[in-house]
Amino acid sequence: MTELLLEVRDLRVDFRLPNGVLHAVDGASFELRAGEALGIVGESGAGKTMALRALVGLLPRAATLAGGEIVFEGVDLAAAGPETLRAVRGRSISMIFQEPMTALNPVMRVGEQIAEGPLVRLGYSRRRAHERALELMRMVGIPDPEERAEAYAHELSGGMRQRVMIAIALSMEPKLILCDEPTTALDVTIQDQILKLLASLRERLQVSVVFVSHDLAVIAQTCRRVAVMYAGQVVETGSVEEVFREPRHPYTLGLLRSVPDVDDLREVLATIPGSPPDLASPPSGCRFHPRCAFAQDDCIKGEFPLRPLDGERATACIHHELAAADVRREPVIAGA
Amino acid sequence: MASAPQLEVRGLSMHFAVRRGIVRRLQGQPKAMLRAVDGVDLELAKGEALGLVGESGCGKSTLGRCIVGLYTPTAGEIRYEAETLPTKRDRATRRRIQMVFQDPYSSLNPRMTVRQTLSELLRAHDMVPKAQIDARCRELLDLVGLGTRSLDAYPRQFSGGQRQRVSIARALALEPDVLVADEPVSALDVSVQATVLNLLEELQQKLGLTLLLIAHNLAVVRHVCDRVAVMYLGRIVEAAPTNELYTNARHPYTQGLLRAVPKLVPGRASAAAAVVGDPPSPIRLPSGCHFHPRCPIAQAPLCVTEDPALVAGSGLTQHVAACHFAWTAKPATHIPEVAR
Amino acid sequence: MGAAAETFAEAAVIEHRSGFRRRWYRTPSFVAGASILGTIILLALLAPVVSWHDPVQQDLLHILQGPSWTHPLGTDELGRDEWARLLYGARTDLRVAFLAVLFPFVIGTAIGLVAGYFGGWVDTVANWFVNVVVAFPFYVLIIALVFALGSGTRNIYIAITIVGWVSYTRIVRGEVLVAKRREYVLAAQAGGLSNARIMGRHLLPNVITQAIVFAMSDIVLDILAIVTLGYLGLGVQPPTADWGKMIADGQTYLTTHWELSTIPGIAVVITALGLSLLADGLADLLRPE
Numbered sequence: 001m002t003e004l005l006l007e008v009r010d011l012r013v014d015f016r017l018p019n020g021v022l023h024a025v026d027g028a029s030f031e032l033r034a035g036e037a038l039g040i041v042g043e044s045g046a047g048k049t050m051a052l053r054a055l056v057g058l059l060p061r062a063a064t065l066a067g068g069e070i071v072f073e074g075v076d077l078a079a080a081g082p083e084t085l086r087a088v089r090g091r092s093i094s095m096i097f098q099e100p101m102t103a104l105n106p107v108m109r110v111g112e113q114i115a116e117g118p119l120v121r122l123g124y125s126r127r128r129a130h131e132r133a134l135e136l137m138r139m140v141g142i143p144d145p146e147e148r149a150e151a152y153a154h155e156l157s158g159g160m161r162q163r164v165m166i167a168i169a170l171s172m173e174p175k176l177i178l179c180d181e182p183t184t185a186l187d188v189t190i191q192d193q194i195l196k197l198l199a200s201l202r203e204r205l206q207v208s209v210v211f212v213s214h215d216l217a218v219i220a221q222t223c224r225r226v227a228v229m230y231a232g233q234v235v236e237t238g239s240v241e242e243v244f245r246e247p248r249h250p251y252t253l254g255l256l257r258s259v260p261d262v263d264d265l266r267e268v269l270a271t272i273p274g275s276p277p278d279l280a281s282p283p284s285g286c287r288f289h290p291r292c293a294f295a296q297d298d299c300i301k302g303e304f305p306l307r308p309l310d311g312e313r314a315t316a317c318i319h320h321e322l323a324a325a326d327v328r329r330e331p332v333i334a335g336a
Numbered sequence: 337m338a339s340a341p342q343l344e345v346r347g348l349s350m351h352f353a354v355r356r357g358i359v360r361r362l363q364g365q366p367k368a369m370l371r372a373v374d375g376v377d378l379e380l381a382k383g384e385a386l387g388l389v390g391e392s393g394c395g396k397s398t399l400g401r402c403i404v405g406l407y408t409p410t411a412g413e414i415r416y417e418a419e420t421l422p423t424k425r426d427r428a429t430r431r432r433i434q435m436v437f438q439d440p441y442s443s444l445n446p447r448m449t450v451r452q453t454l455s456e457l458l459r460a461h462d463m464v465p466k467a468q469i470d471a472r473c474r475e476l477l478d479l480v481g482l483g484t485r486s487l488d489a490y491p492r493q494f495s496g497g498q499r500q501r502v503s504i505a506r507a508l509a510l511e512p513d514v515l516v517a518d519e520p521v522s523a524l525d526v527s528v529q530a531t532v533l534n535l536l537e538e539l540q541q542k543l544g545l546t547l548l549l550i551a552h553n554l555a556v557v558r559h560v561c562d563r564v565a566v567m568y569l570g571r572i573v574e575a576a577p578t579n580e581l582y583t584n585a586r587h588p589y590t591q592g593l594l595r596a597v598p599k600l601v602p603g604r605a606s607a608a609a610a611v612v613g614d615p616p617s618p619i620r621l622p623s624g625c626h627f628h629p630r631c632p633i634a635q636a637p638l639c640v641t642e643d644p645a646l647v648a649g650s651g652l653t654q655h656v657a658a659c660h661f662a663w664t665a666k667p668a669t670h671i672p673e674v675a676r
Numbered sequence: 677m678g679a680a681a682e683t684f685a686e687a688a689v690i691e692h693r694s695g696f697r698r699r700w701y702r703t704p705s706f707v708a709g710a711s712i713l714g715t716i717i718l719l720a721l722l723a724p725v726v727s728w729h730d731p732v733q734q735d736l737l738h739i740l741q742g743p744s745w746t747h748p749l750g751t752d753e754l755g756r757d758e759w760a761r762l763l764y765g766a767r768t769d770l771r772v773a774f775l776a777v778l779f780p781f782v783i784g785t786a787i788g789l790v791a792g793y794f795g796g797w798v799d800t801v802a803n804w805f806v807n808v809v810v811a812f813p814f815y816v817l818i819i820a821l822v823f824a825l826g827s828g829t830r831n832i833y834i835a836i837t838i839v840g841w842v843s844y845t846r847i848v849r850g851e852v853l854v855a856k857r858r859e860y861v862l863a864a865q866a867g868g869l870s871n872a873r874i875m876g877r878h879l880l881p882n883v884i885t886q887a888i889v890f891a892m893s894d895i896v897l898d899i900l901a902i903v904t905l906g907y908l909g910l911g912v913q914p915p916t917a918d919w920g921k922m923i924a925d926g927q928t929y930l931t932t933h934w935e936l937s938t939i940p941g942i943a944v945v946i947t948a949l950g951l952s953l954l955a956d957g958l959a960d961l962l963r964p965e
Contacts, residue, residue, distance in 0.1 A: 188597055260533065270530065271530045404866050
């Protein structure tokens with residue numbers, strides 16, 4: 001088994017509100033192997049974006065890293081100083097954002113933006129950096145790169161801008177790319193193009209990816225492993241194949257049942273009753289228990305960290321067989 | 337169709353003039369037109385749920401707003417119960433066709449309570465006697481699954497899903513015959529989407545509403561609608577009963593769209609992109625078939641010069657497609673049927 | 677899905693957000709502004725009680741006196757009590773400034789609302805008028821108008837209204853252009869509500885915030901205009917107390933009795949400060965979310 005590239009243990013991120021503290025991420029753990037694609041799935045407020053940004057210290061001003069370890073290539077980034085983080089950011093770890101229009105500089109030509117990293121940080125000459133930019137643009141499938149390099153961000157379509165962002169992310173030859181809902185704002189056909197591009201690039205360049213999304217189907221298609229987040233915690237991990245076919249946490253099960261799927265055989269969409277908890281004062285015990293169909297008395301009190309099951313799987317639910325039995329009775333995904 | 341459709345759209349077009357810079361004006365260049373909707377024919381039978389699907393810029397929202405009477409179409413007509421609707425609709429006519437909007441954060445007046453929003457409409461149309469307005473508001477909220485505590489709350493106190501329910505209650509306050517839902521769940525979380533979709537489906541059946549569901553997500557539409565129409569660059573390119581469309585799509589764009597939707601079953605996608613290229617700008621539409629630059633089976637000179645009409649398949653009167661090779665080229669991936 | 681901040685707007689229980697009533701005392705700028713202004717207004721209202729001299733009563737035997745028990749701020753060049761003149765001057769200037777803002781506010785907002793909502797030729801005509809007025813510098817136009825119309829408070833109102841409506845129209849029109857595309861306005865139109873109803877109930881409350889905030893700073897501008905007019909002898913007529921006239925009259929004695937000009941000057945500054953703080957605080961509080 002390949003060694004661990006990234007290991008996140010008990011990550012905590014606190015968000016300062018005018019009247020209290022919100023525990024945006026409250027003990028999340030997951031890991032990533034070299035060359036692997038890990039998906040982090042959850043709804044809004046689950047903490048997945050904050051967790052991602054915490055990895056490279058890109059938290060908003062009101063948020064602070066309140067605990068945990070982020071071990072990347074043997075170095076704990078959570079305890080690292082700002083120079084270490086800056087050295088790592090954009091170089092070994094780069095990031096792709098959701099809204100390319102706001103992530104790209106509107107007054108700089110895109111070719112320059114792609115060349116900026118190699119020029120400034122790798123010490124390339126102007127000409128070499130420009131050639132590298134053109135090479136990257138070809139790699140991400142931008143037609144007529146010489147011409148397009150002179151364009152500004154607003155002159156390009158959404159799909160093109162996202163490709164530019166991917167090119168920038170690749171320009172420093174990173175080991176890990178963090179993707180924060182990169183296709184959520186794109187049309188279906190463009191999303192498809194970008195996802196397939198990412199898949200082929202990952203294979204070619206052997207780069208690892210952490211992919212955050214609320215779209216289960218996108219994760220199913222892009223990643224090999226998945227971590228499901230709810231209310232600031234990771235509640236289940238495992239391979240996408242196993243987790244989606246036989247979820248071992250009632251939230252994962254509920255989520256799978258409520259997603260409308262084109263392949264789907266169901267008539268009515270199931271729903272999860274209630275609403276996500278207030279992260280300033282979460283429920284006692286298991287955070288999901290107020291909404292859980294399988295909740296028992298021992299779910300109301302105590303801590304529920306991730307417990308490993310067989311193989312790569314882990315779950316925070318102590319009654320995970322109930323969820324598994326339910327999905328065997330009424331599968332979400334048909335066929336073998 | 338045995339009886340006349342309840343809502344009929346014929347040759348509808350909505351063109352927006354695009355501002356030209358002063359240089360172009362001086363050069364005498366003709367006005368560029370943004371053809372958001374470019375000649376659409378559509379029919380809705382009473383009590384039917386029709387899905388209108390397409391990607392951004394295809395004109396589906398514009399079409400929806402024309403039907404509700406928020407825009408005056410540049411060309412074409414809208415017929416409701418066999419009568420052509422005038423450009424300026426009176427109050428009684430407006431009651432018949434109502435809309436649920438996409439963005440839960442801007443579809444409710446932030447300075448009005450739910451009660452005020454609902455009762456304003458009830459009063460304006462004299463829906464119930466004054467003494468019963470309060471009771472009616474409660475009924476409407478009950479219909480969408482919200483408690484009476486919501487009556488005196490402001491929109492900022494609700495979540496996205498709850499706001500959408502209030503929007504639905506508002507749309508139903510006037511007891512319309514036709515409900516146009518413009519991407520009602522796109523801005524909501526996954527599990528909340530299911531709640532609102534189930535609600536729409538339930539209401540449609542309970543109240544016998546005719547529903548036009550506009551969405552960019554093919555999966556959403558499959559669960560709720562009897563028929564689905566696909567739009568591309570201002571035109572309908574294919575329309576068929578739901579099952580038929582998903583299992584026997586005939587237009588290359590529809591086929592590509594179906595292939596492009598990510599599936600929940602892990603690892604089933606192919607490596608090649610479903611549809612290549614970027615959609616062209618609606619200001620400079622391609623000649624002939626608008627889809628030809630991206631089409632895998634396009635053939636010159638036919639597809640480049642001639643615009644295909646919506647044609648039904650032989651023996652499949654309900655299924656129409658606008659492609660020269662719709663009924664001759666082979667269909668692509670099959671999607672298993674939903675038992676209906 | 678939205679930016680990170682919106683993520684937490686969802687997750688946090690929404691009841692945390694409170695309305696105006698619960699937040700006003702926690703907004704420092706509002707509290708400070710309201711306190712300052714409140715004090716000034718209170719003193720002005722209680723002028724007959726808090727001062728014991730007639731502001732226009734001349735006493736030529738006791739001119740240019742320094743502070744004493746009978747005259748806490750001394751007397752001016754005609755023997756009139758400074759303290760009384762200051763307070764009665766506040767009455768005059770505040771009243772005139774407030775009324776002078778009211779007319780442009782109402783007229784300008786109405787025009788902006790209609791022009792922004794209907795667009796077309798209504799908007800074109802309104803814009804044309806706006807451009808004509810805006811071409812002239814504010815104070816120059818006011819002074820010219822008062823000069824032409826003659827001095828006196830009524831003409832001050834007329835002049836300020838003619839010049840001042842423009843700012844409100846621009847502000848409101850701009851806001852309306854954005855707000856009329858919001859979905860709740862579309863819903864109201866789809867619901868068959870009349871244009872008047874839509875403009876009054878759906879647009880106006882949501883666009884007026886900026887106009888109100890501007891009105892606060894407009895009062896400051898108008899006080900300065902009135903003071904300037906008074907200084908030029910064009911404004912409020914003597915012997916009515918008016919800060920502008922007091923500053924002008926005291927100018928001759930700047931080297932010997934500097935307090936005659938400076939004290940009313942300070943009063944103007946403090947009032948302006950109070951209004952600005954209030955405007956800041958209101959801007960914060962009037963946002964619906």
